[in-house]
Amino acid sequence: MKKLFALFIFSLFTTSIFASEHINLRDEMMVMAQRLNFANRANSVEEFQQNMTAFIEAAEKSKVTQPPKWEGDVSQFSGYQQGLQKVIDVAKEAAELANQNKLNEAKEKIGELPELRKMYHKLYK
Numbered sequence: 001m002k003k004l005f006a007l008f009i010f011s012l013f014t015t016s017i018f019a020s021e022h023i024n025l026r027d028e029m030m031v032m033a034q035r036l037n038f039a040n041r042a043n044s045v046e047e048f049q050q051n052m053t054a055f056i057e058a059a060e061k062s063k064v065t066q067p068p069k070w071e072g073d074v075s076q077f078s079g080y081q082q083g084l085q086k087v088i089d090v091a092k093e094a095a096e097l098a099n100q101n102k103l104n105e106a107k108e109k110i111g112e113l114p115e116l117r118k119m120y121h122k123l124y125k
């Protein structure tokens with residue numbers, strides 16, 4: 001009986017993990033879009049950096065999450081991950097520019113992201 005109960009609890013956890021996976025990728029992408037927007041409008045290096053940190057965190061999470069529409073087929077996953085890595089690299093370069101107090105250049109750098117978004121959405125979304 002105890003074993004059965006443990007199994008029941010375990011299955012509750014795993015179900016919720018799998019169920020939340022679908023919501024997660026979309027949610028993380030939404031965070032990315034919002035943080036990019038905030039970073040573009042930032043009035044200080046600090047504000048820019050805070051938003052870029054959250055953007056990168058969401059992009060890292062997206063990078064390890066398979067798009068649910070693939071239903072477990074991982075054949076395109078490495079290309080997908082490379083796309084997100086490119087996005088992360090650009091964001092890190094922008095953060096580096098902001099670190100050097102070059103806020104305008106940092107904003108110019110993240111200007112490259114919408115093009116990457118468009119290209120990779122065509123491929124994988």
Ligand code: HEM
Pocket residue numbers: 022025026029030032033036067068069079080081082083084087113114116117120121124125
């Ligand atoms: C600046 C970079 C990016 C931003 C701001 C962004 C933003 C978004 C947003 C807002 C959504 C949900 C709304 C919609 O369907 O349009 C989304 C969905 C999605 N994005 Fe991105 N994206 C970015 C880059 C990427 C990259 C590089 C990839 C893949 C390499 C990717 C793959 C996807 C996928 C697979 C979905 C569908 C998620 C689902 O609903 O299951 N995105 N993205």
